[in-house]
Every structure is written in C-alpha cells, then in structure tokens.
Amino acid sequence: PGPYRTILVERRGRTALLTLNRPEALNALSLEVMRETVEAAEALDRDPDVGCVVITGSGGKAFAAGADIKEMQPRDYMDMYLSDWFAAWDRLGRLRTPTVAAVRGYALGGGCELAMLCDLVVAADTAVFGQPEIRLGVIPGIGGSQRLTRAVGKAKAMDLCLTGRTMDAREAERAGLVSRIVPDADVLTEALAAADTIAGMSAPVAMMAKEAVNRAFETTLAEGVLFERRLFHAVFATADQKEGMRAFAEKRPAEFRHR
Numbered sequence: 001p002g003p004y005r006t007i008l009v010e011r012r013g014r015t016a017l018l019t020l021n022r023p024e025a026l027n028a029l030s031l032e033v034m035r036e037t038v039e040a041a042e043a044l045d046r047d048p049d050v051g052c053v054v055i056t057g058s059g060g061k062a063f064a065a066g067a068d069i070k071e072m073q074p075r076d077y078m079d080m081y082l083s084d085w086f087a088a089w090d091r092l093g094r095l096r097t098p099t100v101a102a103v104r105g106y107a108l109g110g111g112c113e114l115a116m117l118c119d120l121v122v123a124a125d126t127a128v129f130g131q132p133e134i135r136l137g138v139i140p141g142i143g144g145s146q147r148l149t150r151a152v153g154k155a156k157a158m159d160l161c162l163t164g165r166t167m168d169a170r171e172a173e174r175a176g177l178v179s180r181i182v183p184d185a186d187v188l189t190e191a192l193a194a195a196d197t198i199a200g201m202s203a204p205v206a207m208m209a210k211e212a213v214n215r216a217f218e219t220t221l222a223e224g225v226l227f228e229r230r231l232f233h234a235v236f237a238t239a240d241q242k243e244g245m246r247a248f249a250e251k252r253p254a255e256f257r258h259r
C-alpha cells in the first residue's frame with residue numbers, strides 16, 4: 001500500500017497513526033482521501049503487528065470539515081448513484097482492529113461521520129461536531145443520520161441534522177458522542193496512550209470485545225447477549241485467557257501473546 005498523497009501513515013510500536021493531510025482544505029474528505037484512508041486502514045487491519053489505529057487530522061484546526069464540497073458540487077444524481085459515492089467509507093466500519101479518532105477543531109459532516117466510524121472518540125475541549133449538510137441542500141451521506149441518532153438519541157440528532165447547528169465538545173460528551181475530552185494540546189498524546197493500552201491487550205480478545213459492543217447496534221437484546229455469551233466461552237480457547245488469569249493469580253502484569 002501507498003505511497004499516499006493525502007494521508008500520512010506512521011507506526012509507533014503496535015499502534016498505527018493515520019493522519020488526514022489536507023490542512024489547506026481543513027482535511028476535506030475527497031474521493032482520493034477516502035480511497036487512501038480505506039486502503040491504508042485495511043492494510044493495517046490485516047497486519048498482525050498492529051493492535052490499534054488512531055485517526056487524526058493535520059493542522060490542528062480541523063479533524064475534517066466534511067466531504068469535499070467542491071468535488072461534489074458539479075455532480076448529478078447518476079454520477080452519485082453509479083459511482084456509489086461514499087460507499088467505500090462503510091469498509092472502515094468493518095475493520096476488526098480497534099480504532100480511535102483524535103479530534104481537534106472541526107468534525108463536521110463527513111468529518112463527524114468519520115469520527116463516528118471509529119470505536120473511541122478522544123476530543124479536544126475546542127472540538128466542534130455537527131452535520132451541517134442541510135445548509136448545503138443535502139443530507140448526511142456517510143451514515144450520519146443513523147450513527148448520530150444511535151449515539152446521541154433522536155432529540156439532538158434531529159436538532160443537528162435539521163438546523164445544521166454544531167455542538168461543542170462538552171455538549172458532545174454529555175450527549176454520548178465523545179469518549180473523553182482533554183486539553184487541545186494533549187489530544188494526540190491521550191489518543192495514542194489509549195491506543196497503546198488497547199494494543200497491549202490480547203488482539204483477538206480486543207477484536208471480540210469490539211465485535212460484541214457493535215452487535216448491540218444490530219440486533220435484539222436477547223440475541224446480543226447470546227452473541228456475547230458465545231464469544232465469552234470462545235475466549236477460553238485463547239492462550240491469552242490462560243496468561244491473563246495466571247498473571248492475576250501471580251500478582252504480575254499480563255504479557256499477552258495476542259492469540
């Protein structure tokens with residue numbers, strides 16, 4: 001994979017950092033950004049030495065200020081339908097490796113949707129979230145109407161999607177969109193530390209924990225609990241369950257073999 005023109009990919013131990021790198025356009029999500037981000041993320045997902053992926057935006061002013069409006073502006077219905085515009089973003093939600101969004105500044109439209117495709121959202125106290133598409137005469141197209149509603153409920157999702165108003169970090173955290181808020185200067189450090197913690201866990205068990213939580217959005221309570229129970233039983237087939245529980249009994253930190 002790579003070389004990439006619109007993103008940067010770095011490895012820091014078992015954590016990978018993927019940076020959207022179009023600061024001059026507030027990291028607007030062009031088709032090229034989508035192709036490169038999805039390709040890079042899938043390559044990292046396949047790499048057994050990567051235990052967590054952090055996604056952030058360069059420049060400090062924006063995580064991403066939305067899909068690229070200038071690229072979409074001349075398109076008609078057939079262009080959008082035949083190219084299945086934005087469909088590739090769905091693949092990001094199907095990664096098995098846990099993902100952390102590190103959000104500074106604007107996470108608007110597609111930027112908010114990209115953050116919601118990640119498993120954790122670590123936000124700066126200056127972060128701004130919203131789905132302002134209606135102001136452009138369109139609606140969210142990367143799952144915003146669905147994931148925002150599941151994250152914050154109908155009352156705020158309707159407010160944001162119908163008026164286009166934004167939420168600051170505090171409101172977003174109160175509403176359940178954000179995992180943690182930290183001072184702007186600490187966002188990347190905090191997100192990388194959370195990622196290192198996750199990447200230090202058993203990789204298959206972390207994948208199963210993610211799979212189990214995500215199941216809550218797809219099924220009934222009884223089916224979800226059954227799904228969890230099956231995975232819970234399955235973790236007893238891992239070397240890491242043996243190590244994790246032995247380490248507890250021996251009063252030492254666990255050293256997971258990631259399988």
Ligand code: CO8
Nearest residue numbers: 024025026028065066067068069070108109110139140141
């Ligand atoms: N797309 C393209 N370029 C952008 C975008 C964007 N989303 N956002 C900012 N830029 C560009 C600006 O055009 C500007 O470029 P230039 O210097 O060449 O004029 C540069 O980035 C800097 O931006 P500003 O000068 O506007 O910076 P400000 O600090 O004045 O304002 C804002 C920052 C408030 C974030 C402002 O840039 C803004 O409102 N951006 C757009 C936010 C928005 O509406 N996002 C939603 C986009 S639509 C979407 O994401 C999903 C669409 C779903 C369609 C469904 C189809 C299937």
